[in-house]
Amino acid sequence: MFGKQRQEDATSYGIIGMGRFGSALACTLAEAGKEILVLDQDEEKVRRMRSYTEHAYVVRDLQKETLQETGIQNCDQVIVCIGDKVDVSILTTLNVINLGVPHVVAKANSPEQGEILKKIGAEVVYPERDMAIRLAKRLISGRVFNLFELDERTDISELKMSGVLAGQTVEKASLRQRYGVNIIAISHSGQLTTDVRPDYVLKQEDSLVVIGDRQKIRQLGDDLVG
Incomplete structure (x- = not known):
């Protein structure tokens, strides 16, 4: 058992x-x-x-x-x-x-x-409601904004998009393969969607809501700068 x-x-x-x-x-x-x-x-x-x-x-x-x-x-x-x-x-x-x-x-x-x-x-x-509220009230801070701590290592965080990924599909960005990070929602123009399809094209104005190891999320945030 x-x-x-x-x-x-x-x-x-x-x-x-x-x-x-x-x-x-x-x-x-x-x-x-x-x-x-x-x-x-x-x-x-x-x-x-x-x-x-x-x-x-x-x-x-x-x-x-x-x-x-x-x-x-x-x-x-x-x-x-x-x-x-x-x-x-x-x-x-x-x-x-x-x-x-x-x-x-x-x-x-x-x-x-x-x-x-x-x-x-x-x-x-309340995953969708809480994410939407926090995204709307986001303080100007770093590229990574923590939304929810699941345990001592795992976070749900918001990542501000950058030109590094803009124009790529979710599948091509391969965040799960490269960082072990899963996209669970995308915010665009104030609208939050959890229906994240592999062929969705990432846009400069998007914010990604991701779940993963805290250090790997921070690494992704650092890599998005530029």
């Missing part, structure tokens, strides 16, 4: 929901050497994650008994990345909390959903 033989000082993560946010989070944690367990109802999404962890499971439902069978209760932290299906998000979060996971984070798409998640004991994140 997951987590039974891991080192005592290692933090393990469970991630439920392999959408764009969940999969980027899982890939980044795995690439940082973290022990992860991932769950989704989509067999293809789970299959893709098996190159990052042997603990990737297809689940037909997210009932307490099913979750327990995967060993997710042995994780130190669990992130529920099911923002769109409010009822499933709330019930899954409640089930994980009732299994005794010490720290549960849940993605929410609305204040109402977030309030319920908070009341049942979860830490709530």
